[in-house]
Amino acid sequence: MITTYLFYLLSFLAIMFGSMVVLSKNPVHSVLYLVLTFFTIAGHYVLLNAQFLAAVHVIVYAGAIMVLFLFVIMLLNLNKETEPHKSIWLKASAAVASGSLLVVLVGSLKGASTIQSTNAFNPNIGLIENLGTTLFRDFLLPFEVSSILLLAAMVGAVMLGKKSIK
Amino acid sequence: MNSAIQVIPLEWYLLLSTVLFTIGVLGVLFRRNAIIIFMSIELMLNAVNLLLVAFSSFLSDSKGQVFVFFIMAVAAAEVAVGLAILMMVYRNTKSSDINTLNKLKW
Missing domain, CATH: 1.20.120.1200 (NADH-ubiquinone/plastoquinone oxidoreductase chain 6, subunit NuoJ)
Known part of the structure; x- marks a missing residue:
């Protein structure tokens, strides 16, 4: 409860x-x-x-x-x-557009109550042992690729942050 | 204490994630400050993370939670590069208003 x-x-x-x-x-x-x-x-x-x-x-x-x-x-x-204000029409259209998106997304969730779980409930999947096993057994290549992504992001941030790029 | 997914229907989590995602979309459309737009993007990423964790718990499959780790790594990379670009823009235009960046606009 x-x-x-x-x-x-x-x-x-x-x-x-x-x-x-x-x-x-x-x-x-x-x-x-x-x-x-x-x-x-x-x-x-x-x-x-x-x-x-x-x-x-x-x-x-x-x-x-x-x-x-x-x-x-x-x-x-x-x-x-310091933010300059958008015109009232742009604000209204932003509100209408995101409201329409909300209506469409909620409408698309109509059949969600029929989803059934096929697996028995296991309270331990969020523990670090299970997550590590899954990460290093099924997702080893994405794990290594994400390390390259982080390296590239670091290099990019340093390059962009420099005062003058020669 | 029970896990929330045993007492809360899955639709509530779907609805909550949808509402949070829509708030993020509203922020991107509504504001002109580039930093607030970045924060709205973070909000959208977190709505998706919440949905992935809810489904992972519902289906008792830890793959969904591993995906959340990857999304966090991508979000960190995105924020590092994005804020560096923002610093660069601010240094050149002295403002963080995205409407000053209209050179590529048709």
Whole structure:
């Protein structure tokens, strides 16, 4: 029973903080609301028995990516409401377009209640032992390729960040 | 305590992920600040992550959670390169408004 209430609470908070990310005027407030959204999503992971993933999520997103965002905002001195306003028509069309997308996506979920799980429920799949076995047995090549991707991203970020490229 | 997927129907997770994804799309369309657009993209990636974890838990298959790791790696790479590009844009135009970047616009 408490799981149900926690799910409702975390869902409500996730949607509310997600909306605040988009709607708040100050970019620093947006970053902080995004951190809160990530914490609620980590709570969802814990409820879904993905404990290791929740820990990694908090470390990577709230710890690394959001610090990078805050750092760039402070560096560019964007921590004030400098954003020029879009015209009311562009705002209205953005709202209508995303609302239509929501309606289409929710409509496409109509048959989802008939999905049946073919496997017996196993509460241990989120533990690090199972995840490591899957990662290094079935996904060894993607794992190595993602290391090359990270190296390329690092080189690209350093190249772009240099003052003058010769 | 039970796992949430045993007491919550899968549709609720589908709905929650859909709503979060739509909020991300709204952010991309609604705002002009490039940093907020990046944050909206992160929100969309996280909606997909949540859906993958819900399905992984529902089907008792750990492959979905391994995919989330790969998405996190891609998101980290994307943020590093994207913010470097943003710094570069800011250095050249002195603003983070995406409407100043209209050289490729038809």
